[in-house]
Amino acid sequence: MLEKILACLPYYCRGTVVKGFGRGSKELGIPTANFPEVVVENLPRDLPTGIYYGWAQVDKEEVHKMVMSVGWNPYYHNEKKSMETHVIHHFPSDFYGQQLSVVMLGYIRGEENFSSLDALIEAINNDISIAKLELEKESMLRYKSDRYFTKVTDSIQEIDKPWSNGTDHPASQGSNL
Numbered sequence: 001m002l003e004k005i006l007a008c009l010p011y012y013c014r015g016t017v018v019k020g021f022g023r024g025s026k027e028l029g030i031p032t033a034n035f036p037e038v039v040v041e042n043l044p045r046d047l048p049t050g051i052y053y054g055w056a057q058v059d060k061e062e063v064h065k066m067v068m069s070v071g072w073n074p075y076y077h078n079e080k081k082s083m084e085t086h087v088i089h090h091f092p093s094d095f096y097g098q099q100l101s102v103v104m105l106g107y108i109r110g111e112e113n114f115s116s117l118d119a120l121i122e123a124i125n126n127d128i129s130i131a132k133l134e135l136e137k138e139s140m141l142r143y144k145s146d147r148y149f150t151k152v153t154d155s156i157q158e159i160d161k162p163w164s165n166g167t168d169h170p171a172s173q174g175s176n177l
């Protein structure tokens with residue numbers, strides 16, 4: 001499975017933030033931004049579901065660390081595959097309708113079903129701690145200033161489409177994926 005993941009990363013995508021079920025903020029206290037279906041459908045078929053980390057940017061603002069859940073949220077028995085990003089930053093309000101750009105760089109674990117909401121929250125907080133540490137590595141930090149985040153997007157066709165800058169995967173430069 002590791003090989004499959006490595007072949008897909010780094011993975012770049014952007015899209016307009018749409019409404020999810022709204023449980024992230026309310027029930028978990030961990031807000032998540034949902035990508036539209038077209039972005040989820042564009043994911044490489046080989047990319048396993050699970051929890052990923054990387055960098056995220058709302059519109060053309062500052063780039064922050066992020067964790068993302070890709071899959072069906074077994075705890076909630078979702079029927080549709082989703083990509084839910086928790087941007088590790090305090091935002092004063094939600095950003096529905098704004099553009100979210102991400103680069104996925106590493107894989108943390110598979111999606112799990114938990115016996116309680118508290119166990120799910122604890123697992124997500126642990127994912128956040130892992131992401132914060134991993135993204136401090138030189139091989140990951142360099143993606144924070146990636147051209148994907150700095151260049152002006154003037155073509156509407158680029159929105160919601162995957163993108164690649166052709167660089168090597170960070171794991172080949174010392175990450176412990």
Ligand SMILES: Cc1cc2nc3c(=O)[nH]c(=O)nc-3n(C[C@H](O)[C@H](O)[C@H](O)COP(=O)(O)O)c2cc1C
Binds near residue numbers: 024028072076128
């Ligand atoms: C880092 C991270 C890890 C997650 N891990 C799991 C998981 O292991 N199992 C699960 O059922 N859902 C997991 N989720 C998804 C949450 O259940 C989901 O974000 C929550 O239901 C809010 O979704 P909503 O905004 O669509 O309501 C995770 C979400 C994040 C951001």
